[in-house]
Each structure stands twice: as structure tokens, then as C-alpha cells.
Amino acid sequence: MERKNSNFAVWSDNLSVEIDLIDDQHKVLIQLINDSSHMIIEQDFDKVRNILRELRIYTDTHFSEEELLFSRSSYPHVDKHLKEHSYFVGKLDEFENNVSDNDIAVSLNILEFLKNWLFYHIEIVDKGYSLYVKKVLQE
Numbered sequence: 001m002e003r004k005n006s007n008f009a010v011w012s013d014n015l016s017v018e019i020d021l022i023d024d025q026h027k028v029l030i031q032l033i034n035d036s037s038h039m040i041i042e043q044d045f046d047k048v049r050n051i052l053r054e055l056r057i058y059t060d061t062h063f064s065e066e067e068l069l070f071s072r073s074s075y076p077h078v079d080k081h082l083k084e085h086s087y088f089v090g091k092l093d094e095f096e097n098n099v100s101d102n103d104i105a106v107s108l109n110i111l112e113f114l115k116n117w118l119f120y121h122i123e124i125v126d127k128g129y130s131l132y133v134k135k136v137l138q139e
Contacts, residue, residue: 008037009115017130025062040107052096073136
């Protein structure tokens, strides 16, 4: 089933950190959030939980890639960034356990949080490290 213009979260070039691997991973995270929103609308909460579990696993992969970049570049603000990662992972775990079978509003609130956090994190936090990492690793 094709879903044109019905995505909850939409990638734009404003979200690019100009590191292809990281941008591609961000796009996957956004797609997983969109997949969750479609399943909530369809009221298939078992699939929502599965997608949130997949989002959690993929988030681990993505954060590991970022953390490798931090290590290779000696990124100076790594502790603050890792705290943000830890917070997000904790929220994903909490949400996976709290998806309500009969409360679409609760599930949509979870998705709204995920989208807002991810977009803020990319636009503010990730763009901050990407400038540093690109400069250091290109030298």
C-alpha cells in the first residue's frame, strides 16, 4: 500500500549533517517513525511495538556509528552527546513498554516526542559535531 504525502515525519535537506552515512541512517530512523505512525492509524499495536523495537535496535547501530566518529576525531563534547543518546534510548525502552492497545492519543504522543527529539537532535546537536568531525577527519 503506497502512502503519498501521509508521512508523520519528513526528511529535508535542512536535516543533512553532510556525512552521507549519518544522513542515510537518519533517514531510516525517520522512516521507522513513519512506519509506527501508519500502524497506529491502522490500530495495529503489535506492529507498533515491533517497529519501536526495531527503532531501538537501529538506534543502537546509529549511535555506535556516531560514537566511532567521536572517537576518531577526539570530539570534545562527547560526554554531553552520549547523555543525549542515553536519554533517547531510555525513552524508546519506556515507549515500547507503554504503547497502549486502545489509546491512539498516547501512541501519537509517543510519536510526536520521537519526531521532535530526533529533529532537534539532528538540527542542533548532530550538526554541531558534524562540523567538527568533518574538519578534523579531512585534515
